[in-house]
Amino acid sequence: MKATAKWLLICLAVIPAVAAFAQETHVGTLTGHAAEGKKHYRRYCIGCHGPLGDGNGENAQWIDPKPRDFTAATFKCRSTPTGTLPTDQDLFNAISRGFTNSNMPHWDPLTSQNRVDLVAYIKTFSPRWQSEKAGDPIKIPAEPAITMQSITHGYELFQKMECWKCHGQQGRGDGPSASTLTDSKDNPIRPYNFAAGADDSRFKCGVTNEDIYRIFITGLDGTPMPSFADVIQPNDAWDLVHYLRTLQTNRHSKENEVLKAAGGKIPTKAPDSNPPAQLDNKGSGSGN
């Protein structure tokens, strides 16, 4: 066979393989394919997310928050820095976990393979996935011990970073800016209310301390919640996580136990120009 013909044949064989490979996703030991995912999408997802993946499914008009627009390739719950694409694992987690307090269910009835295939299909809705790789997941150091010192320092950060402006001094989502917040599609949106919910006080991007860490370090893209990666150091971030857990007054947690054992009050410094309310963690059901 002539050299050029051979070369051409190889190229023709490789190109579709590459194209198919680009549509593959990898989560754990599973590999997902968009063609398979499409079938599941059209059965389970299309009603809300729409045939074009832009969040304009039939149901979208009646639900709030609105379904994710996959064409924008902007995602809330990621392990990657703000402005970057999430990893396959991030998307897999979003489908599996669902989004609490929204119409996105946790898709346990679908097998892991189904969900990995769906992730592959979702990535076909935006050209960004062709030209860009997923961001590098943030590095999370080992969690230090939960102590009053950690919680107190976390409280100081909460004040310094002015989280209370949206989240409110008790984290109830009632800060001065809370009622004016809109997401990137101009829909009204409320900040997370730490004191709401039952014993587990779930939040949209997970349930663990590491999930909370990721939330404020990577920010929730598409929402008012910014990334604090440039302004909070990793160890300080853990202190903030521990403090935030004490705002979840309805949740049994090591943090709430430590706080209760220390008397239930966080020592505050001398008042500054914006004196915060004195914290009193004697809320019902805390640390029993």
Added chain:
Amino acid sequence: MQTKQLLVLLLVILVSPALLFAAGTVSGKITYTGTPAKMKPIDMSKEPSCAKQHTTPVTTEAVVTGPNNTLANVIVYISAGAPDESATPTQAVTFTQKGCQYIPHVLAMHTGQELKVVNDDQTSHNIHPLAKVNREWNKSQPPGTPPLSEKFDKEEFIPVKCNVHPWMHGYFAVLKTSHAAVSSDNGTYSLPNLPPGKYTITAWQEDYGTQTQDVTISGSETKTVDFSFKAKPY
């Protein structure tokens, strides 16, 4: 004869760079017809550290007018025919948050050019460029933290907002060219350093849209290109 020849030679040497590197200027004035909407007053009482910086009432800045029906904050740039489009300027442009407002209200930059965001206030701001073509990111910038350094790779007019302070609005005009200007308080703009050629000039106002005009530069003259926008009553 030698002196004369020398003098002529000198003259040619001195003049030829000017001919070879002739650079013209396009300048003009942006005006409006009709009555623009009244700008709304901004209530900054929820942010006392900013409210006290303003001695005169603050209004929204969607349409900023100047004397004689002129418009400020209009971006005028070369949208076609611009030379050296791929050359990204090495110096950064700066976007400052001061008094809970963005200074400047509209900022032009080249794709890939460094953008420095400065927080000059005593309150936290978050910088949230609502990009649709570029990546959308959102970063917190507490007071006293160093400037943020970012850049945008694609051409786009990006609205910018601060979620903490809902009245704060600005624009990034990410352009494929450095030949861009923002009209001044009296509506004037100037695009210098244009080699001879045919250019399309585009003017963009955030509420009134865009207008284009073509112009040809042949040497080092200054051509006047004015734009007139139809004001919207609301």
